[in-house]
Amino acid sequence: MPVEVDKSRCPHNHVCPLIKICPVDAISQDQEGYPIINYDLCIECNKCTKYCPMGAMVIKD
Ligand code: SF4
DSSP states (O other), rough: OOOEEEETTOOOSSTTTEEEOOOOOOEEEEETEEEEEOOOTTTEEEEHHHHTTOOOOEEOO
């Protein structure tokens, strides 16, 4: 299932822990600290949605 970032939940004030857990290096961070998903790389494993402590990675409807 495709995922997206819920910016309202992300405090964007730290190194995003999801960068390390994504198995295909599809997550990076923008200059404001929000995670960015590279959809060309993402395999939709949904690991990041389970791992984010803020619940800021959500499955798209
Ligand atoms: S769904 Fe999986 S592959 Fe896609 S960004 Fe999240 S951890 Fe990476």
